[in-house]
Amino acid sequence: MVKGKVTIKGPRVPDIGYRLFLLNVASDIGLTGFQARNVDNDSVEVFYEGSRQKAEEFIETIKKLAPKKAEVSSIKFEKYTGAVKPIEVFRSEFSTIQLGKIVEVGVEMLEKQDMMLGKMDSMLEKQDITIGKIDEFGNKIDNVGNKVDGLGVKMDALREDLKSMLDRRLTILERDMALVKEKLGIP
Template sequence: MKLKITITGPKVNDVGYRYFLLGIAMSNRIRMFEAHNMRSSEGQAVLAFADGDEEAIKAFCAQIETERPARSEVSNIVFDDFQGEVMRIGEYAQFCATIQLNKAIPVLLDMRDDLRAVRKNTDLIPQIKENTDAIPQIKANTDAIPQIKANTDAIPQIKANTDAIPQIKANTDAIPHVLGEIKGLRDDIQPGYANNFRQVQADVRAIKERLGMQ
């Protein structure tokens, strides 16, 4: 018995409906089966063909009338007689596998690119660790900023002191001359001081004699 099944509705494509029908056909031991996603005037459609024992076909039809794939939205299911050729169910399963592989290839390529990006990021981990290990030193340098600022604020005073160095040097250079002058004064004072001291002693003795003092 050959049968054509047309399933229409807002959401019957890309919900696994063909594989759902394939599973039901295999469970009912139908040897000839195929299904295809279509577009119709009513919207999305799945067109299925089955060829097998009459009892198996009836059981198949009863099951698909009462069961639906998850997330599908079905408006109508129509059963019609069919006289054409139907693909062997094994060949159709291979056909479905090919379709899924074609869908999977872009996904696999994206996964490959993502893995490459992950590996590139993983290769950066030693550098990230090195940067992380430097954080204490960076913090220490940051903590030193107030001291650096204080030292920087002292620069004008340091410059003023530096500018005074020539005057300090001039004063220092004058020290030998000053010392020489002091030494000369001392040498000049000492002889006169001794003479004056002897004169004072003589005057004291004369006064004592006049007063009758010994």
């Protein structure tokens, strides 16, 4: 059995799924031992154990492949003599840790969702107030329209009254003129 340590460094190595990627590679190849951890803000440390052939295949694979979002600046390979966890033990521990992160993210998302719902409720209340004011304004416009209609009716009545009065006066004036012409003998 061969054991080794790999240190992968770069500006985007931790917190992008690199450990899961490495675990899947180790599992696919058939390594018997594996563990990985984030170190500082720019490194992942990996310990592996397996047959010489599988260890070499693991090394060659991680030299060529990385997660899509990774930005790797260096990969350092070293011999290692310490204990390496069986891959299934690491997988179980890692799954538990990742589930914990998922729960934390889920709780944060629910809190943010609650905040967003509160903001949406506030916006709906403001929208209801605005709609109420628009309705009030519409009612005021309707009242002005009714007053204008009333004024139009009054103007029509005034015009009719004025026309009747002018017609009467004109009739009287024509009659008086006819009398004056008759007395003066003007045809």
